Amino acid sequence: MILHILAVGDVVGDAGLDYLSRHLRSIKKEHDIQFTVVNGENASGVGILPRQADAIFDAGADVITLGNHTWNRLQIADYLEDNDYILRPANYTDRVPGRGWGVYEGPRGLRIGVLSLIGRCEMDCNFDNPFTVADRTLKQSDADVVLVDFHAEATSEKGCMGWHLDGRVQALWGTHTHVPTADGQILPKGTGFITDLGMTGPAQSVLGIKPSQALNRFLGGLPQRFEPADGPCKLDAVCFSIDTGTKQCVAVERVTRMG
Numbered sequence: 001m002i003l004h005i006l007a008v009g010d011v012v013g014d015a016g017l018d019y020l021s022r023h024l025r026s027i028k029k030e031h032d033i034q035f036t037v038v039n040g041e042n043a044s045g046v047g048i049l050p051r052q053a054d055a056i057f058d059a060g061a062d063v064i065t066l067g068n069h070t071w072n073r074l075q076i077a078d079y080l081e082d083n084d085y086i087l088r089p090a091n092y093t094d095r096v097p098g099r100g101w102g103v104y105e106g107p108r109g110l111r112i113g114v115l116s117l118i119g120r121c122e123m124d125c126n127f128d129n130p131f132t133v134a135d136r137t138l139k140q141s142d143a144d145v146v147l148v149d150f151h152a153e154a155t156s157e158k159g160c161m162g163w164h165l166d167g168r169v170q171a172l173w174g175t176h177t178h179v180p181t182a183d184g185q186i187l188p189k190g191t192g193f194i195t196d197l198g199m200t201g202p203a204q205s206v207l208g209i210k211p212s213q214a215l216n217r218f219l220g221g222l223p224q225r226f227e228p229a230d231g232p233c234k235l236d237a238v239c240f241s242i243d244t245g246t247k248q249c250v251a252v253e254r255v256t257r258m259g
């Protein structure tokens, strides 16, 4: 059986959330998607509120992954404890709520494992090593198929994770930069990989933020509270096709919608 997985790039703000709600189901239908993972850590600009997580599930996500902004909206803390279908990075310490790994029922009883990890290059360094956390998690995994969202800044760190997990997971994608990369590929041992999915949010923006505000920072102006940009939105995603017999990815295809 060929399993089609959709990984959707970071949803930014109310506009991104609205765009996801209006388009995700038709994209899933068009690409015969059986399982969908959406990165939701920017649904609130920075962080995510329970009602925004609910809206992402309502839009058609099976699992929500998060990242470095998980705790910018602390209202999500109890939700992370109570809901198995939303994952914060697994390499946070045990002192924070929630979980970073889950196994979910897919089509025909397939057990689909999803792992959320965060990188350490150019990020807060107070995380456990994502590479060894991945090793430990996979050692204990009883999933048939494993998917990984590696939320990281550095392309090198994301590339290294791809090679580190090649042949041990079926799909691994990067999130966080909000800029889609053109390196979708199948690694030698069968893992589908892309450095970054991109984002779901305002298209005429700097990473989803109002260009004037982002530029102000580089011009040395007073700090401002970033706001999502206005204007039309886009959705960046990647479809991974996985042969569940060989446990190898057979296709990595970018899926975008705009306007």
Ligand SMILES: [Fe+2]
Pocket (backbone or CB within 6 Å): 041, 067, 068, 069, 151, 175, 176, 177
């Ligand atoms: Fe992020």
